[in-house]
Amino acid sequence: MSNFSKIISQDKPVLVDFFAEWCGPCKMMSPILKEVKDTLSDKVSIIKIDVDKNQPLATKYQVRGVPTLLLFKNGVQVWRQSGVVQKNELITLLQSHL
Template sequence: MSKFGELIGIEVPVLLDFYTDWNEPSASMHPVLRDVAAALGDKAKVIKIDVDKNEELATALRVKGLPTLMIYKKGEMVWRQSGEQDANTLIGIIKEYI
């Protein structure tokens, strides 16, 4: 868990995508997240977290539906939503925290 604290404790917004490979909506988010990361460059960070490999973290954060997206800024969760989002929507939301 301390590694998680290091991931989210940085100055730029961090978009977390909780997913599994077997979940179709999660899989459809992969290209969207690539677009978001490319559009924002070093102004934000996009991190994908496989729920099957990080069950303890997913449980601690009460991740139920997939995909679950969260934005952290300086270690604090500032936005969270379950379900698919399009790239432009995510970019707009993240820009509010840059």
Template sequence: MAVIHATKENFDQLISENPLVLVDFWASWCGPCRMVAPIVEELAKTFEENLTVLKVDVDENQELARRYGIMNIPTVILFKDGEKSWSEIGVKPQKFYEEQIRQSL
């Protein structure tokens, strides 16, 4: 499944309707966010059967960023069955995210 660009209008529905959701909170001006972007894209392909991947632009969706206490970007959050399972701030290797996702499957 392709990465979905989520907004406040569809975010809650996407989180509640999908059992495992990875959310990348980012901004276009953020250098580290551009480093995480291809990793997130690859995770969407690798786990396409089991994982929904969302991107939330914090500049366009400040309400969502506030709701989840996003103070630094990139912040990646994994939701399992609608509940926050784990989160990570900054850039990590792809294998780190893969391990976290596999533990939640």
């Protein structure tokens, strides 16, 4: 948990993808996140959290459905959305927080 706090406290935007292996829409998010990472490279961090393996973290952030994306900047949650988010929408969002 403390490692997670350290990661989300970075100065650059940190996009957290709460997902589950069994979730269809989560599988659709994976290539989208890869493209976003390829586009923005090291300007942002993207981390994936498996809700089945990290139940306390999912509970702390009230993740009730997957995929749920949370965006942190300097440790503060600045955006949240459940469901699949398109690449262009994510890139625009992340660029607005750079």
